[in-house]
Amino acid sequence: MSEYDVVVVGAGPGGSTAAKSCAEEGLNVLIVEKRQEIGAPVRCAEGVSKSELASLVEIKKRWIAAEVAGAKVYSPDNTVITLSAEQAGNEVGYILERKIFDRWLAKQAAKAGADILVKTAAIGIEKDGEALKIKLRRAGEFFDVTAKIVIGADGVESRVGKWMGIDTTLKLNEIESCVQYLMTGLDEKYDMDYCHFWLGHSRCPGGYIWLFPKGNGSANFGIGVMPSMAKETAKYYLDRFLEAEGIGMSKVVEVVAGGVPVSPMEKISTERCLLVGDAARHADPITGGGIINAMRGGKIAGKVAAEAVRKNDFSARFLSRYDKLCKEDFGKTLERNKILQKKILKMKDETLNNLAKSLEGYRMEDMSVTGIVKELIKRNPKIFWDLKSLFL
Amino acid sequence: MPDRGRIVVDRFKCAYCGACVSVCKNNANELVETFLTIDDSKCNCCMLCVKVCPMGALSVKS
Ligand SMILES: Cc1cc2nc3c(=O)[nH]c(=O)nc-3n(C[C@H](O)[C@H](O)[C@H](O)COP(=O)(O)OP(=O)(O)OC[C@H]3O[C@@H](n4cnc5c(N)ncnc54)[C@H](O)[C@@H]3O)c2cc1C
Numbered sequence: 001m002s003e004y005d006v007v008v009v010g011a012g013p014g015g016s017t018a019a020k021s022c023a024e025e026g027l028n029v030l031i032v033e034k035r036q037e038i039g040a041p042v043r044c045a046e047g048v049s050k051s052e053l054a055s056l057v058e059i060k061k062r063w064i065a066a067e068v069a070g071a072k073v074y075s076p077d078n079t080v081i082t083l084s085a086e087q088a089g090n091e092v093g094y095i096l097e098r099k100i101f102d103r104w105l106a107k108q109a110a111k112a113g114a115d116i117l118v119k120t121a122a123i124g125i126e127k128d129g130e131a132l133k134i135k136l137r138r139a140g141e142f143f144d145v146t147a148k149i150v151i152g153a154d155g156v157e158s159r160v161g162k163w164m165g166i167d168t169t170l171k172l173n174e175i176e177s178c179v180q181y182l183m184t185g186l187d188e189k190y191d192m193d194y195c196h197f198w199l200g201h202s203r204c205p206g207g208y209i210w211l212f213p214k215g216n217g218s219a220n221f222g223i224g225v226m227p228s229m230a231k232e233t234a235k236y237y238l239d240r241f242l243e244a245e246g247i248g249m250s251k252v253v254e255v256v257a258g259g260v261p262v263s264p265m266e267k268i269s270t271e272r273c274l275l276v277g278d279a280a281r282h283a284d285p286i287t288g289g290g291i292i293n294a295m296r297g298g299k300i301a302g303k304v305a306a307e308a309v310r311k312n313d314f315s316a317r318f319l320s321r322y323d324k325l326c327k328e329d330f331g332k333t334l335e336r337n338k339i340l341q342k343k344i345l346k347m348k349d350e351t352l353n354n355l356a357k358s359l360e361g362y363r364m365e366d367m368s369v370t371g372i373v374k375e376l377i378k379r380n381p382k383i384f385w386d387l388k389s390l391f392l
Numbered sequence: 393m394p395d396r397g398r399i400v401v402d403r404f405k406c407a408y409c410g411a412c413v414s415v416c417k418n419n420a421n422e423l424v425e426t427f428l429t430i431d432d433s434k435c436n437c438c439m440l441c442v443k444v445c446p447m448g449a450l451s452v453k454s
Pocket of ligand 1: 009010011012013014015032033034035039043044045046047048120121122123153154155156157158159178179180222256257258259260276277278279283288289290291292294
């Protein structure tokens with residue numbers, strides 16, 4: 001039986017970054033990925049902030065599908081708010097090619113010294129004296145490896161937390177149910193220098209519709225709806241919207257589906273266990289974006305795991321420093337955005353229209369959610385009285 | 393388990409995304425590559441997976 005300091009379950013951006021971080025700290029680390037191909041099928045719209053990504057990895061052209069200069073947000077009555085970095089003359093966002101990006105990240109982890117096994121699912125964990133016995137199934141064969149710590153980076157389907165005593169089961173108001181088409185020939189109708197977002201409870205209950213350009217007139221056209229609020233499936237609402245926009249279904253090159261957790265958790269570590277990325281519900285409740293936080297959390301997880309190994313302390317108490325570090329890094333924003341999300345979900349389409357109108361004529365340069373909300377609060381102090389202290 | 397029917401997967405609709413796995417507190421749903429399995433002995437037919445499925449691939453059969 002192989003012995004590792006750390007076993008990472010899942011080779012998404014969170015798992016690969018965590019494994020790389022462990023390996024760089026000198027730990028003996030294994031990543032297991034149940035799929036035979038890392039990064040495929042994709043379950044993502046692939047949009048990230050340029051500056052945030054650049055703070056984590058060196059940018060490589062081969063996994064950038066497109067760059068965007070800003071975003072256009074459409075209220076339910078199609079009032080457009082344009083968020084643009086034009087003044088700065090700078091592109092602000094990347095649309096990744098995650099099939100390539102995820103593999104590249106896994107290779108970076110391997111280069112740093114991590115072992116990787118694909119087509120290998122973790123199917124259970126037993127406490128085995130002073131270590132963990134991670135039960136694996138590889139192409140139909142069963143075997144175990146031991147680890148001092150397990151890092152659960154197993155995405156929205158996560159089981160690692162549950163096996164280790166953290167209930168990560170999502171409720172119907174804690175997840176966005178998503179479907180997306182990668183379509184071509186969209187450049188005649190939409191400005192491909194921008195990401196586009198459509199809001200409105202009647203067209204996308206509890207979520208939004210997006211178009212993220214991927215170059216050469218193609219784009220990820222998708223929707224997320226909150227199952228507790230939606231009467232029909234995500235696919236139903238997307239198809240209905242596309243029909244209303246006059247977009248035919250004859251140029252679809254890929255169908256993507258998925259779930260995004262949009263409700264942060266209090267506890268993301270326990271004895272001998274750290275959760276990373278979607279498994280830790282680190283996706284943003286407002287945007288559903290989770291790539292960057294998965295990577296940030298992964299980096300922190302590697303450092304904390306290394307400290308634990310050096311001190312030979314794998315207690316829940318010691319590892320709770322991971323929770324604290326994540327909270328300081330990005331967890332506070334998640335909690336704040338959860339409060340904002342709850343408020344927005346209660347707003348009628350009419351209110352959203354009025355809010356969009358309140359921003360008319362304003363040149364929005366701060367592209368972040370915080371930037372937009374700050375401006376909304378200034379212009380609509382009565383509606384947002386309760387969020388003032390959180391954002392200003 | 394009370395006999396409330398069982399969940400069936402429409403293989404032609406399922407896009408093997410794993411959303412259904414995430415809402416199952418009994419770990420009845422499991423995705424192996426593109427093949428979704430539902431363990432009837434663990435499933436209590438709470439219907440959450442039916443409601444979360446973006447593709448409408450799950451339904452209950454009595
Ligand atoms: C439709 C859609 C659009 C999105 N758009 C964006 C976006 O534009 N920008 C953004 O930042 N985020 C977006 N997200 C969210 C983003 O995809 C996730 O937050 C991100 O992938 C999380 O990374 P991760 O490493 O935590 O998990 P994942 O990337 O999901 O990786 C988890 C991995 O674990 C593996 N695994 C699961 N169980 C096991 C097991 N038992 N054994 C071994 N391996 C296992 C899985 O096969 C998978 O490869 C979107 C999500 C969806 C569904």
